Amino acid sequence: MKLYNTLSGRLEEFVPADADEVKMYVCGVTPYSSTHVGHALSYVVFDTLRRYLEYTGYKVRHVQNFTDVDDKIIQRAQESGVSEDDLVDEFIGDYFHAMDALNIQRAAEYPRATREIPRILDAIAGLIDRGHAYPAAGDVYFRVTSKDDYGKLSHRTLDSMIAGARIQVDENKEHPMDFVLWKGAKPGEPSWESPWGPGRPGWHIECTAMSLEYLGEQLDIHGGGQDLVFPHHENEIAQSECYTGAKPFSRYWMHNGLLQLGSDKMSKSLGNLVSVADALEEFTPDAMRLYFLSSHYRSPLAYSDEGAAAVERSLERVRHALTPGNGSGPQVDAAEHRARFTAAMEDDLNTPQAVAVLFDLARDINRGRDAGQSIDDGQSTLRELGDVLGLTFAERVSSASELAAAPFIDLLVSVRTELRAARQFALADQIRDSLAEQGVALEDSAQGTQWQYQSPS
RNA sequence: GGCGACGUAGCCAAGUGGACUAAGGCGGAGGUCUGCAAAACCUCUAUUCGGCGGUUCGAAUCCGCCCGUCGCCUCCA
Numbered sequence: 227m228k229l230y231n232t233l234s235g236r237l238e239e240f241v242p243a244d245a246d247e248v249k250m251y252v253c254g255v256t257p258y259s260s261t262h263v264g265h266a267l268s269y270v271v272f273d274t275l276r277r278y279l280e281y282t283g284y285k286v287r288h289v290q291n292f293t294d295v296d297d298k299i300i301q302r303a304q305e306s307g308v309s310e311d312d313l314v315d316e317f318i319g320d321y322f323h324a325m326d327a328l329n330i331q332r333a334a335e336y337p338r339a340t341r342e343i344p345r346i347l348d349a350i351a352g353l354i355d356r357g358h359a360y361p362a363a364g365d366v367y368f369r370v371t372s373k374d375d376y377g378k379l380s381h382r383t384l385d386s387m388i389a390g391a392r393i394q395v396d397e398n399k400e401h402p403m404d405f406v407l408w409k410g411a412k413p414g415e416p417s418w419e420s421p422w423g424p425g426r427p428g429w430h431i432e433c434t435a436m437s438l439e440y441l442g443e444q445l446d447i448h449g450g451g452q453d454l455v456f457p458h459h460e461n462e463i464a465q466s467e468c469y470t471g472a473k474p475f476s477r478y479w480m481h482n483g484l485l486q487l488g489s490d491k492m493s494k495s496l497g498n499l500v501s502v503a504d505a506l507e508e509f510t511p512d513a514m515r516l517y518f519l520s521s522h523y524r525s526p527l528a529y530s531d532e533g534a535a536a537v538e539r540s541l542e543r544v545r546h547a548l549t550p551g552n553g554s555g556p557q558v559d560a561a562e563h564r565a566r567f568t569a570a571m572e573d574d575l576n577t578p579q580a581v582a583v584l585f586d587l588a589r590d591i592n593r594g595r596d597a598g599q600s601i602d603d604g605q606s607t608l609r610e611l612g613d614v615l616g617l618t619f620a621e622r623v624s625s626a627s628e629l630a631a632a633p634f635i636d637l638l639v640s641v642r643t644e645l646r647a648a649r650q651f652a653l654a655d656q657i658r659d660s661l662a663e664q665g666v667a668l669e670d671s672a673q674g675t676q677w678q679y680q681s682p683s
Numbered sequence: 684g685g686c687g688a689c690g691u692a693g694c695c696a697a698g699u700g701g702a703c704u705a706a707g708g709c710g711g712a713g714g715u716c717u718g719c720a721a722a723a724c725c726u727c728u729a730u731u732c733g734g735c736g737g738u739u740c741g742a743a744u745c746c747g748c749c750c751g752u753c754g755c756c757u758c759c760a
Contacts, residue, residue, distance in 0.1 A: 252760090253760070255759095255760070256759080265760050266760090269760075272760095380686080380687090380756085381686075382685080382755095387756065429758085450760060451759075451760030452688095452755075453755070453758095454759075454760070456756065458759090483754085484753095486753075486754095520697095520707085521695080521697090522696085522697075525688090525689080525696090526689085526753065528695085530695095532694085536710080539708090539710095540708050542722080543722090543723075578697050578706085578707075579706070579707080581707070581708080582696095582697070583706095583707085585707055586706090592724065595724095596716095646718080649718075654718095655720080658719095658720075662721095667722090669720090670717075670720080670721075671721095671722085
């Protein structure tokens with residue numbers, strides 16, 4: 227399969243170092259606030275990549291970290307009067323709840339920075355030994371001038387970075403772009419002992435230490451949002467390659483485009499967040515996944531309720547294609563659909579085209595059913611391909627109050643059936659209209675009347 | 684200021700030199716079915732790809748300029 231590699235800036239044929247197992251590291255969240263739909267987009271993308279790789283026969287070892295110590299966590303914990311640990315546990319719980327709901331497969335390991343301190347200290351000490359880092363006033367900094375290809379991922383030079391002129395000059399640093407590996411403790415902050423005094427790890431070094439610990443010196447795929455390219459991933463490369471000497475640190479770097487809300491990026495600092503929990507109040511997990519996958523992963527995606535609602539409607543036809551058929555004619559042939567689907571996925575995970583194939587297949591199944599064809603081959607292919615995209619095709623889950631109302635709706639429907647049999651259509655239609663106002667949709671067919679709650683739209 | 688991405692139908696969104704007389708979805712119009720609906724199915728819905736030049740036998744696709752939108756350069760998926 228071809229993948230776009232941020233490092234080279236072009237499409238490359240994907241070949242893992244070890245043909246049996248793909249080593250994939252995806253940057254995880256800093257758990258200090260609710261998981262939002264921007265996170266969901268990113269993790270749906272990498273979950274879909276993993277599912278496709280597994281579909282084509284690879285084993286994938288997926289590792290994803292939690293940055294469980296950081297300025298924001300400390301600040302948030304102090305504001306709300308809880309311990310850092312409790313705060314982190316709460317939002318890690320929120321994260322897993324959201325990811326499970328979205329049918330995102332769990333990683334093999336979820337290392338946490340605070341539980342990897344010895345590995346982190348080893349890495350920092352090694353970098354100092356090799357002349358790539360230096361202690362200064364309780365901190366330890368990475369010496370960017372010691373790596374001649376620093377900037378190769380984000381495709382910029384040290385000079386152009388400085389030209390940005392938004393860097394806080396710090397007199398402890400040898401070079402303005404040097405970044406912190408170890409932060410000396412300030413009063414009241416969580417800290418760990420180190421050869422350079424008490425402190426905590428910088429953001430970038432944890433990923434170096436954890437990927438090394440759980441995946442080894444070289445990764446096949448390193449993923450994350452495009453906002454992580456610089457400085458986070460650039461710095462990871464610098465640390466990892468200087469520490470291990472193994473190049474490249476990751477063979478492929480993949481970055482998803484960021485979710486936008488209105489015209490702005492959705493981000494914690496802008497405060498324009500839609501949480502996954504809120505989104506799932508209104509829309510099915512399938513709709514969220516399909517929404518994310520209906521544009522290419524490297525493009526930005528503008529999130530809106532209208533957009534999600536349109537996707538939700540589009541799913542109904544696909545779900546209909548999976549309802550039982552009773553045709554006995556020739557099977558609807560789905561082999562060509564599978565081939566087109568695979569070709570799309572092979573092309574840098576072109577999920578918009580893959581999704582289009584799913585819609586084509588659903589239409590062919592529905593058409594075949596109308597024509598009296600057998601549709602079970604088509605249906606099993608539809609489920610198989612849908613599963614690669616993580617789609618379950620499950621209906622919306624009814625709330626407790628909706629379940630409680632069901633017997634009464636059944637009663638009204640059976641009364642209406644009697645009325646229709648007696649050709650009392652005005653009354654029958656009145657019942658149907660009234661139920662529609664309550665969000666209950668009726669469908670009459672030769673097999674009787676079906677009803678369901680309408681998804682909000 | 685530096686680096687980069689993008690601009691395709693009312694909306695979302697693929698396609699990046701010739702099979703494009705431009706996928707797929709939403710919305711809209713008409714039809715089949717139905718007591719009427721709904722759902723499903725059928726047909727139609729961009730002679731055109733931000734604008735202007737250029738390269739080419741041929742451009743949505745390559746080059747230049749202009750206009751517009753967005754991202755990164757600072758915590759972020």
